[in-house]
Amino acid sequence: MAEPSKAILEGFITRGDVGKSIGERSGYDKPGKNDRNKPTDWAKHVDGVVIQAEWAILEPEDGVYDFQLIEDALNDIKDYNEANDVNLGAKLRVFAGQYSPDHILDNPDIGSTYVAYAEVGKGRDGNLPHFWKDAFLDKYKALHQALAEEFDAKPEDDEDHVRNEILREISITACMMKSADMHRAENGDNYVDRVDGLTNIGVLMSAGLTFEEDFSCQKKQINIVANAWENTWVSVARAHFNDYSNHAGIAPPEGEKLTEDWPLAKDKMRKIVNVCRKNDNCIIGNNSLEHKETKDNNAAFFDDTNAIYYVAQNYLKEGKKKAPVYFQTVVKVQSDEDDNETKLHRVIESAMEASDVRMIELPTLKALKQYKDGYLSGNKMQAVRNELKK
Template sequence: MYSSSFGNETALDNAHVNGALIRVRWNDIEPEEGVFDFLLIDQFLELIKERNLEWSLGIIAGESSPAWLFENENVGSFEITDYYNNVKRIPKMWDTQVNVKLNQLALALAAKYGNDEDLALVYAPLMTANGIEGHFNGVPEAVLINAGFTAERWVNSVKEVAENFAMAFPDKAIAVEVHDLINDSAIPNQIITDLWNDSSLNQRVGAAIWWISGKTTYQPNLLDALTAFPGDIYAQAIGRSDQTERFKDDDYSTMFAQAKTMGVRYIELWEYEFVNNTFPQEFADFNAYANVTYK
């Protein structure tokens, strides 16, 4: 069990917490091209280190990419209006220079943190609605296609960034967050399957789902593919436990049962759960399951 954030650092004091996710925006850590400022990561990391916990790293790209990337004449971008009516400008991930710059980011991060034994997982940043999850959050298919999106372009560009991060961090687990795209579960399934089967990556690139809920009605085909997926699965709860409608039968505990069925090895819960110690028996049970199954 990991905390998905810790604005309230008492989340890190819960006895069931093994670690925490540090997520920062790309434009905050590389405000000028090639000039990196890791102070924000280090400030979060200090709170984790003083508690002897592990950590994961997620760099948010998408609209949080640096201004200099948008100004690059070899990088196109397009505008989306997401499910929440937020208007965002997103770089085109399939433009070659995007992954060139993401690779340089990966190398800089690895030079700084790659030898940290407490770093357990690194997420591949994506050019999506929120910059890390693998979808565009309700954007019509036509908007994506008009911007130049194709299944082949998307698969190839996501695989490239995941491969680059895996090579930069040669002994760390890498996660790619997946959702259906253009109503097609075959696209994310191909990405994670190809990456898992790539012998050069030593089966270090797994699938992440930041929408586990116990329900099977949302993206059912992708859930089936993930259940059959032989690789590692990393999850984040779809919401807080007091948002009962987001979970099967209004029951937060159904999420843990689903995680075991799918073979999830790691779950990030919202810090609310650990601050309030909402389901201590379920936390302890999942940790015991994961420790026996995966360690």
């Protein structure tokens, strides 16, 4: 398969100040809309937006699709581009997991399991489909085939297809829990507070999830989405195979840590990255770029015991010293209370030194505004943005 005909997303992308509760996660940052909670004229200082959509919104009934949210977003961006002579792009991230429609969660061939999180009252607790089942992946494949039929085609002269050029990247999100990452959840979310005494991972294991089933799902989801989209780039966040703390759900003695964590499996992470690299339209990414990964002269990027290594390295992308990657970051804009300098741009600069990163998904516009209205448009951030696009 040749590289996509659409341009790759480069520079800064905004993720949308939307809620994370079930039923509230769909949305996007609308360019041109005045919002006192976002930096002034923010759309002039970025290169695209992420369109977030819950699967339940896009397929309210089995096999019946409603893509109005995506159409509206692309048309809003198109209108803004034409009015301002710019070229903002878009990335689509469809949230599965607890955000899947009821006909998926209630499907007896798929099954679902209740999961709960430490963030009490955040509205994320709910039923999680058994994403490792072939029946689930078949439904996920059908969704992407329907999306691609509508939005993947090369842009034509007629108005209905001009929008397709704007949608340049699709997130791969089948094998997920809570977020769009490959990892299941942070350690703090796998806490034992259920009546059955199991963590989320423990209860999913009792429903049939195994390490090998998970590994298989990671590989299958990449090929499913990469094969569905011919002209559009696809991307996937690397695996966190070492994040299953206390996966058996047995509370350890106070002050001790169980040793039977889900294995780091470096060879498995490398194989998953290679599955992406073998598809010429696939970009590997990292959804948690933080200061700790760029300190100490970017040591994490060159340490094969660190998961971020498997994003930065080349592997099977022949003919290139590096292959394109993206990073998402929620790093705090300010280093600490005693530091008048900001660190967000420094973290991005460090990542650029250690990898061929082309695109950064920024912290929320609200977070940037709360720090300083002019930070995004300032010289330091805009210099980083321009360097990304080189």
